Amino acid sequence: MIANAKAVAHGIRAMLYVSGESRNKKHPEKITRICDNFMPQGMDATGIWTEMKFASMNHPNIKNNVIRMEISPAMEHTENFTVDDWRQLWNDFAAAFDSQEIRDKDGYVVSPRTNVSGSKSSVWLHEESKSGIPHLHAIVCRVDEDGNINNDHAIHLRAQRAAEKVARQRGWTTAMRIHETNIPQVSDDCMEALRELDRWSWEGYTRKLAAKGYKLHLRKDKKDVIRGYVLCKGNTRFKASELGTGRNLTASRIRQTWEKLHPEQAQQSRPIHKPTAAPTPKPSVPNAAKQKQQPVIRQRNPVYEDYTDYKPNRLPTEFEHDGKTYKRYLPGKVLDFFNDEFDFRELANWQDLQNLAIAYFTLLVSPYGEVSSGGGGGSQSGLKWGRDPEEDEVEFARRCAREASHRLGIQKKLGMKRK
Secondary structure: OOEEEEOOOOHHHHHHHOOOOOOOOOOHHHHEEEEEEEOOOOOOHHHHHHHHHHHHHOOOOOOOEEEEEEEOOOHOOOOOOOHHHHHHHHHHHHHHHHOOEEOOOOOEEEOOOOOHHHHHEEEEEEEEEOOOOOOEEEEEEEEEEEOOEOOOOOHHHHHHHHHHHHHHOOOOOOOOHHHHHHHHHHHHHHHHHHHHHOOOOOOHHHHHHHHOEEEEEEEEOOOOEEEEEEEEOOOOOEEEHHOOOOOOOOOOHHHHHHHHHOOHHHHHOOOOOOOOOOOOOOOOOOOHOOOOOOOOOOOOOEEOOOOOOOOOEEEEEEEEOOOOEEEEEEEEEHHHHHHHHHHOOOOHHHHHHHHHHHHHHHOOOOOOEEEOOOOOOOOOOOOOOOOOEEEOOHHHHHHHHHHHHHOOOOOOOOOOOOO
């Protein structure tokens, strides 16, 4: 079972989509109402949204005023489910979501428990139009019935952990276990795709994988250089770093892997280098002429971006550094990159790595020394830290992640603990 959660500002649009009243929903007949909690039953999307607005009217500064959730169990686990069974699954998931209390390394609570179970919510069952796979959609008010705000700190991780917990409680195969089980087959499919390629190209690799049911998403930098890729099959994503042996299927090594599989074609595709004549020795130059003043290489002035205030397309996030908790507003694409780069399913120290990388990205600290202005100026060392004028934000985030990895090291998880 997998799950996702995100705090959003477009509550009415989300509610229209979930209930099937949106014009963008092609098959409203495949939608079933499961339950409405702490509200009159049977209201339309506008009525439900009005109820949630009234509940949060004492907190006018909440921009993301609802939580949107999706819960997708494996089809074989729910083929005989009734509406009551789906309602119970929602209740179990909400309880598992609320049970999580996030603490720092010293044991202090940095993110208290939520109260989704005690908040207004509307839950609906959708079926995929092509595959028929059923999944739950829920819209939850950010303010519970006691007037407290449901915090959205690490909300996507709360959802993933809740899904894993409910799956274990019910004896279902967890999403993590399915993911790990599928990796060898996906790796074999990638190697087979490379064997079938007569000439190396990303386009050919993409076509061969598409024939096997995969979608390949390339990750490029500002100069259009491919830095990584992700394979998707259904709802499951596989990073290139997870596949193959010795990272031989990563973007930087995949061509070498293809060349080992096709040595003759690789030899033909390599450019032929003609021998060049030996360079003519230069005449000796007097020492005085050698000692010309060399040009001074100046460091570029980095771009210092302020992430302390909200701007459009930015999401709030909290992180810890040096025993203190900070709140910043980062671009959604940057948060997605950090979550993908430091995957909680793979790394034991993912949280420490993510915290340090965000501290570097927001200029709270510098790899070369403390930032003297507390997040807006240069570092105390002679080396400047910040986003290069030619870098976009994701490229700078990648550099921050690399520095955090060098500083803390990567600690792989040895495996899931069974309860």
